[in-house]
Amino acid sequence: MINFKINGISLEANKGETILTAARRNDIYIPTMCYISKTTPCGSCRMCVVEVQGVDGFILSCNTPAVEGAEITTNSVALENERVNIMKLYDVNHPLECGVCDKSGECDLQNKTLEFNIEKQNFSTRDISRDRQNWGLINYNPSLCILCEKCVHVCNENIGDDAIEIKVGGYSSIIVPKDADYLDCTFCGECIAVCPVGALVSSDFEYSANAWELSRVPATCAHCSAGCPLEYETKHTGVNGMDEIYRVKNNFEFSSLCGAGRFGYDFDNSAPKNSDAFDKAISSIKNAEAIRFSSIITNEEAHILELIKDRLGIKLFNDDARKFAEFMKAYSSVSGKLHHSGSLEAIKQADAAIIIGSRIATDNPGVRYALTTAARHNGAKIVYAHPMEDVLMQNVITQFMKYEVGTEEGVMAVLAHAILADADLDESEKAFFDDLDLGYIYAETNIGDEELEDMMKSFARSKNRVLIIGNDVIAHECSANIAKLAALIEKYSNFCVVIVPREINTLGVSLINTLDKDEDLENVVGYNANGSFVISSLEGSDLAVPALNQQEGSVVNIDNRVLPTNVALKFNGYTLNNIANALGIKKDNTIDYTKELNQDTGFKSVLFDDLENYLAKMGEDIRGYILDEVVCEANGKLDKLDDLPEYNGTIVYHCDPVLQFNAHTNETKQLEKDNFLRGSAQFCVAARISDGDMIELSFGNIKIQREFKLDSELKGTIALNPTYDIGIDANRYRFDKSKIVRVVQ
Amino acid sequence: MKNEQFNDRNISNDYFKVDIADYPTTDWGKFKCALDRTFKLELLVGLWVVLREMFKFNTHTVKYPEEKMPIGPRYRAVHEMKRLWESDTERCIGCGLCEKICISNCIRIDTKIDENSRKEVSEYSINLGRCIFCGYCAEVCPELAIVHGGEYENASDQREHFVMYEDMLTPLDKMKAGTQSEFEGFGAITPHEEERVKKTPLAY
Numbered sequence: 001m002i003n004f005k006i007n008g009i010s011l012e013a014n015k016g017e018t019i020l021t022a023a024r025r026n027d028i029y030i031p032t033m034c035y036i037s038k039t040t041p042c043g044s045c046r047m048c049v050v051e052v053q054g055v056d057g058f059i060l061s062c063n064t065p066a067v068e069g070a071e072i073t074t075n076s077v078a079l080e081n082e083r084v085n086i087m088k089l090y091d092v093n094h095p096l097e098c099g100v101c102d103k104s105g106e107c108d109l110q111n112k113t114l115e116f117n118i119e120k121q122n123f124s125t126r127d128i129s130r131d132r133q134n135w136g137l138i139n140y141n142p143s144l145c146i147l148c149e150k151c152v153h154v155c156n157e158n159i160g161d162d163a164i165e166i167k168v169g170g171y172s173s174i175i176v177p178k179d180a181d182y183l184d185c186t187f188c189g190e191c192i193a194v195c196p197v198g199a200l201v202s203s204d205f206e207y208s209a210n211a212w213e214l215s216r217v218p219a220t221c222a223h224c225s226a227g228c229p230l231e232y233e234t235k236h237t238g239v240n241g242m243d244e245i246y247r248v249k250n251n252f253e254f255s256s257l258c259g260a261g262r263f264g265y266d267f268d269n270s271a272p273k274n275s276d277a278f279d280k281a282i283s284s285i286k287n288a289e290a291i292r293f294s295s296i297i298t299n300e301e302a303h304i305l306e307l308i309k310d311r312l313g314i315k316l317f318n319d320d321a322r323k324f325a326e327f328m329k330a331y332s333s334v335s336g337k338l339h340h341s342g343s344l345e346a347i348k349q350a351d352a353a354i355i356i357g358s359r360i361a362t363d364n365p366g367v368r369y370a371l372t373t374a375a376r377h378n379g380a381k382i383v384y385a386h387p388m389e390d391v392l393m394q395n396v397i398t399q400f401m402k403y404e405v406g407t408e409e410g411v412m413a414v415l416a417h418a419i420l421a422d423a424d425l426d427e428s429e430k431a432f433f434d435d436l437d438l439g440y441i442y443a444e445t446n447i448g449d450e451e452l453e454d455m456m457k458s459f460a461r462s463k464n465r466v467l468i469i470g471n472d473v474i475a476h477e478c479s480a481n482i483a484k485l486a487a488l489i490e491k492y493s494n495f496c497v498v499i500v501p502r503e504i505n506t507l508g509v510s511l512i513n514t515l516d517k518d519e520d521l522e523n524v525v526g527y528n529a530n531g532s533f534v535i536s537s538l539e540g541s542d543l544a545v546p547a548l549n550q551q552e553g554s555v556v557n558i559d560n561r562v563l564p565t566n567v568a569l570k571f572n573g574y575t576l577n578n579i580a581n582a583l584g585i586k587k588d589n590t591i592d593y594t595k596e597l598n599q600d601t602g603f604k605s606v607l608f609d610d611l612e613n614y615l616a617k618m619g620e621d622i623r624g625y626i627l628d629e630v631v632c633e634a635n636g637k638l639d640k641l642d643d644l645p646e647y648n649g650t651i652v653y654h655c656d657p658v659l660q661f662n663a664h665t666n667e668t669k670q671l672e673k674d675n676f677l678r679g680s681a682q683f684c685v686a687a688r689i690s691d692g693d694m695i696e697l698s699f700g701n702i703k704i705q706r707e708f709k710l711d712s713e714l715k716g717t718i719a720l721n722p723t724y725d726i727g728i729d730a731n732r733y734r735f736d737k738s739k740i741v742r743v744v745q
Numbered sequence: 746m747k748n749e750q751f752n753d754r755n756i757s758n759d760y761f762k763v764d765i766a767d768y769p770t771t772d773w774g775k776f777k778c779a780l781d782r783t784f785k786l787e788l789l790v791g792l793w794v795v796l797r798e799m800f801k802f803n804t805h806t807v808k809y810p811e812e813k814m815p816i817g818p819r820y821r822a823v824h825e826m827k828r829l830w831e832s833d834t835e836r837c838i839g840c841g842l843c844e845k846i847c848i849s850n851c852i853r854i855d856t857k858i859d860e861n862s863r864k865e866v867s868e869y870s871i872n873l874g875r876c877i878f879c880g881y882c883a884e885v886c887p888e889l890a891i892v893h894g895g896e897y898e899n900a901s902d903q904r905e906h907f908v909m910y911e912d913m914l915t916p917l918d919k920m921k922a923g924t925q926s927e928f929e930g931f932g933a934i935t936p937h938e939e940e941r942v943k944k945t946p947l948a949y
């Protein structure tokens with residue numbers, strides 16, 4: 001702890017903490033213009049200047065650590081003059097368009113101009129013409145840009161796209177796409193969020209509403225298991241229209257959103273109330289043998305489904321959550337704990353990470369951003385083990401470990417072997433490793449022991465290590481053994497484990513429901529899933545129910561955190577709770593179940609209305625609550641390694657493109673709907689197809705038609721097949737041997 | 746300014762008190778009063794005065810609707826939307842402040858980006874059935890776009906009675922003729938405002 005004074009008030013700061021953060025923690029105001037908490041300070045504005053006794057000149061508080069005994073002044077006359085002069089410079093030739101500007105009302109420049117009372121422009125410079133630019137989902141207006149560089153910093157340090165840069169040229173400096181004529185990025189829109197002025201705006205939102213007209217609804221993103229905090233902003237449409245979501249905002253100071261969260265908000269269900277359909281739904285459920293449902297539901301809905309199962313004695317199908325639960329069960333049988341130990345915050349703090357079995361940038365952008373932050377801020381060594389390289393991760397990872405499709409069990413075994421080389425294992429565990437035929441595994445997985453040595457070398461000095469496990473492993477045939485290996489690594493080394501659930505509430509469902517193995521029965525009611533009678537928030541359902549942005553309830557995200565979400569838009573029809581009431585399971589509201597969620601798996605008896613949903617002053621995540629740790633029996637034994645499977649020929653990997661996740665994101669209007677089968681030049685040769693061909697793709701018992709696109713960013717003989725538009729079961733092992741034939745038109 | 750004239754709440758000497766009997770309090774008194782009113786035909790006394798004056802053609806009221814009183818510039822009746830003198834374009838920039846401030850929630854506006862990347866007001870309506878003519882919208886408008894006009898004859902057979910943007914906008918021929926009138930009520934520009942504007946030095 002460091003003791004020092006600001007304006008005569010004694011404060012404490014942590015070692016290395018900057019003057020600015022210490023001041024903010026203690027509610028002392030220092031104006032800033034370019035500072036943003038989640039990046040390293042870029043020091044471009046000089047608004048944050050302070051005086052330190054005994055030091056000549058001004059000090060930048062945003063990038064200067066507090067030192068023992070320092071006496072700091074934040075508000076002398078000289079400082080005030082300095083700041084006023086900076087503001088005067090910012091305002092030179094700034095267009096007088098607050099009246100129409102999208103940022104008006106929440107603009108840092110506007111606020112500070114008023115704060116420092118800049119009434120007139122005493123000097124001038126000849127203005128130059130700057131054209132506004134359209135960058136797809138983003139519009140850039142250089143005349144409004146104050147060159148604070150926040151956008152450049154988040155794009156590089158938090159997102160990892162590194163897609164924009166500042167083109168330096170004095171007064172004519174502007175922000176430009178990096179090394180490109182047009183912006184080709186993942187369109188997270190984070191640059192829009194952090195821009196303190198109206199220079200970067202959403203092209204869809206531009207000029208459609210003003211800050212003061214929008215109502216804010218705090219919620220949780222519904223698209224992936226990161227469960228990012230966001231706010232839907234709603235307003236009526238037109239003169240007689242209903243409310244609509246106009247845009248999504250986030251607390252960009254501390255958290256980031258991906259483009260799906262930011263631009264994919266209009267997946268609400270506007271179907272009218274239909275009481276006939278409701279009656280049919282009730283009778284269908286009464287006759288059904290099972291209910292099949294997806295994990296894109298709230299905990300409360302999952303709980304209601306469980307109650308329906310108990311009352312009617314029917315089965316519940318959700319293979320995604322069932323596989324996840326099985327994986328976690330095997331993991332717990334070795335780790336002795338019900339929940340994984342890591343979190344997104346742990347990844348951000350990590351200085352070493354292994355990620356296996358996931359194309360993470362598209363599976364869970366939240367994890368990707370956490371990894372980017374770890375790489376940029378802690379210089380983390382990141383090992384990316386996967387059969388396919390991913391250009392999006394290229395400038396974040398330090399080592400790409402390519403393994404053969406299907407050999408995840410072998411990969412995990414050699415990873416554990418390398419990491420636990422000196423660990424104090426017990427007899428049976430030792431026996432497992434002694435039994436391993438390393439030569440065979442190296443050959444089949446295609447991972448060399450030099451690669452493992454390199455990895456261990458690069459990890460040598462690291463203290464905070466994370467093992468991130470993705471869906472290819474969870475859905476793998478031998479997932480149980482892989483889970484036990486992961487738990488073993490956690491048990492005997494300083495790795496913590498993050499297991500990435502596939503959907504927003506896969507984790508919650510796996511803790512609430514007792515699931516049955518999916519069978520092809522005749523009478524299955526689908527709840528947001530396939531069935532003979534479909535109850536769904538998607539188009540074309542037999543009974544319409546509200547989408548996740550029209551419901552209140554909670555979900556459990558990758559951090560084992562129970563997160564509340566609220567109603568952004570009204571829904572006029574029936575909810576699952578209405579159905580439950582008709583079946584004799586009586587409660588007034590869905591959220592009355594929040595306090596009754598399964599406490600054996602770590603839920604707390606907390607009322608929904610007591611769940612908070614915001615980030616605190618210094619970014620502390622105090623949303624909802626974290627599941628209680630549940631201790632369980634640790635009696636699992638590792639199974640002997642099976643022969644590793646071989647995948648030859650043309651293989652497709654079912655993996656969604658950037659910003660698409662499921663049928664809900666597919667319904668939104670702004671997100672790009674890229675539905676090509678994408679493959680490398682090598683794949684073209686192997687499959688004997690070429691760019692632009694219409695092909696028929698068959699795997700398992702599924703047949704679909706797609707256009708093939710040659711993708712110069714891909715390598716190898718695996719092609720990428722999107723699933724968001726065809727709804728392949730989420731639980732499938734995502735690599736498939738497939739037959740590809742060209743369709744002659 | 747001194748406040749004395751407002752603080753002195755004594756009525757002036759020009760006023761005199763009318764001698765009116767107190768209301769009866771006893772049951773008998775009330776009964777007597779009712780009898781008086783019924784049988785002394787007090788009602789006809791008043792009626793007679795009216796009739797007498799009518800036959801003498803000596804009316805003191807305005808003969809509405811043939812005759813109408815001129816109304817003051819600050820009168821707050823049905824809204825008008827002004828245009829810019831220089832270019833004839835609409836003054837409204839779609840800031841939505843009028844919609845926000847309206848206490849009876851009767852203004853609804855919608856904006857969008859137009860082909861020239863400018864903000865365009867795509868819809869604007871006021872529900873006069875709800876409007877209480879408080880003048881807040883005119884006061885808050887940063888562009889002196891929405892103002893109150895003098896049109897007060899807006900009786901309607903519907904509770905909902907809307908005026909749209911086009912109805913309120915100054916017609917272009919009026920602009921050509923230069924007869925658009927400025928509103929002088931609350932929120933209006935003060936006289937000699939132009940002299941107070943300081944220009945940015947352009948010495949480069």
Ligand code: SF4
Nearest residue numbers: 098101104107197198
């Ligand atoms: S960026 Fe801010 S100061 Fe500039 S026009 Fe927009 S609201 Fe006004």
Ligand code: SF4
Nearest residue numbers: 155161185188189191
């Ligand atoms: S949208 Fe995201 S990835 Fe694209 S330039 Fe902005 S911050 Fe970078």
Ligand code: SF4
Nearest residue numbers: 145146148149151195
């Ligand atoms: S675009 Fe916005 S965030 Fe980027 S430098 Fe300009 S003002 Fe700053």
Ligand code: SF4
Nearest residue numbers: 221224228258261366
């Ligand atoms: S899709 Fe995932 S990463 Fe993107 S905003 Fe939603 S929760 Fe966050």
Ligand code: SF4
Nearest residue numbers: 837838840841843886
């Ligand atoms: S306040 Fe004035 S400028 Fe703003 S929307 Fe209303 S009429 Fe238009």
Ligand code: FES
Nearest residue numbers: 043045046048062
């Ligand atoms: S906030 Fe410190 S230089 Fe901008």
